[in-house]
Amino acid sequence: MAEQQDPEVPVVPEHDLSEEDMTFVSLLNFTRLNHELFDDILERVAPVIQKQQTNYRHPLSAGLKLAITLRHLATGDNYRPMAYGFRCGISTISELIPEVCTAIVQAYKDEVFNPPTTLKPGDTLPSIGALDRKHIAIKKPANTGKIYHNYKGFFSIPMLALVDAEYKFIWIKLGGIGHMSDSQIFTDSELFE
Template sequence: MADKARFDTRRLFELTTVPSYRNIKSKLYEGYTSKEKQELAQEDHTGFQNFLRVDSALFQEILDRVGPKIERQATFMREPLEPALRLAITLRYLATGNSYKTLEYEFRVANNTISRIVPETCNAIINEFAEEFLKCPSTPDEWRAVAEGFSNKWNFHNCLGALDGKHVAIRVPSASGSVYYYKGFHSIVLMALVDSQYRFLYVEVGANGGQIQIPSRPNGPKD
């Protein structure tokens, strides 16, 4: 059953298998045309969205905009991994937090290759979408619009955002002492501010775990 499930999700995308793995890949992955893969992606909307946490239309939109930035040229030694596969691996990693080793078995791509794909694709997504979807208010009117959203939708007045944070466990950096130490483990801090519709307004990540105070409000309205 597990093999069948992996096969179904694999067919959701127009993906290819790494050439070096062709000697071990299952026959289940062979013999399907691009048209058939597209048809299955359109038919199994739930499976697609459960696997990557985005629907097929959004996946294609991201691919259209980010694909050219993560596409690699073919060499005389090997064919590059398709942008669709690079994006799928990255979205799966972001959706699950699975290790690169686990993703290696899901996508039949070497984990050391995945360790390069994920940061590269994340940077491409950030560069393409950050200004469009992660814009912190910078004027009094923009902050008032945020406050109105909380008043109208949640009956929560004079609120400029919902702020929360998380300590993300890390391996202790060498010679760092207790700088990253927080309640029994070492961490960096992720902070995020959202509006009344759960849209991110501001994100800060990377502060050392020993720094427990909340960062100062970005671009806050002046009195």
């Protein structure tokens, strides 16, 4: 016999990732991060992104917000399929991803590697990491036509990021218009100068 749900008690969906889902292999495949790095990021951003639970609201956990954001950054998935996969509203995801990205940047901004400004003849710079672009999906801004429309078929703001060999952010450029290429964003940046 099936258990009856009390009509007076609202059903609150469980938003935390289960321990089974957080195994090393699944976390690595899901977010492209191992447990140690995920936990380090979570420890730094949780105080900023965790909302207080009230009688009217059961907020998403900081771990789930971080997992959603990392999944979006790792795969480029649009918000709609992520909303189905995480059982969250599209508007919720569209608000939390920029919030978590900002928290990550703020948490790691003091660990920026500053390359030398002058080099002596014969000096070479060490390998410092990788430079890549990510399209951050946005709603079409009013009165902009197709300026923010990218080649992937959605509206976006490009983010160009430089990370070091230990996956620490060295530099981030957020801005530009959707159809700009990596080289256009790079040559428009202070890093190019």
